[in-house]
Amino acid sequence: QSALTQPASVSGSPGQSITISCTGTSSDVGGYNYVSWYQQHPGKAPKLMIYDVSNRPSGVSNRFSGSKSGNTASLTISGLQAEDESDYYCSSYRDSSTPWVFGGGTKLTVL
């Protein structure tokens, strides 16, 4: 069982918006603004999409945005495109002897 909880799957039609949640505790997601999000296509390495809750690395589309409320972080993808179909993982830093933790991942299907 992953330390951060994500829905197993979400879906949306092209052009729509979807949101993926990532729920932790006050010791990780709620306690630090160090949530990051990764996109992983089958057979490929993960790609950083969002860092520090809501910041986009250079080159990442502004259709991707992140936010946090309490112990839950969210990734929103607007204007869905076929190429967004992928697995998405959240990660958080936490005050622990094992300082990094991932969510279980969410499979996004573009209908």
Added chain:
Amino acid sequence: EVQLVESGGGLVQPGGSLRLSCVASGFTFSNYNMHWVRQAPGKGLDWVSYINSRSSTIYYADSVKGRFTISRDNAQNSLFLQMNSLRAEDTAVYYCARRGDIGWYAFDIWGQGTMVTVSS
């Protein structure tokens, strides 16, 4: 081009050992903290270990503590993971990943991964 290239994976029997390597290029390796992250077949990402730039701070996941050892050689731009007492549940693709350039608690550059299979 900023790049990480892993090697050293393969098939090993339970109880055996393997040493993974990750060679960095395109950036000043000695300035960056590094991680190992793994992914079992069909499963999610699983953080394994962290080492800071000077090797003075190291962390491990509970599942590998006492069996795996992370190290680095800044002169050779290389990161290593020595894996001993391997178990079937260690079967995974192992990725090395760089600490974020701006978001220090993220993983901004990933290698292509190297597959480790533990089976008799």
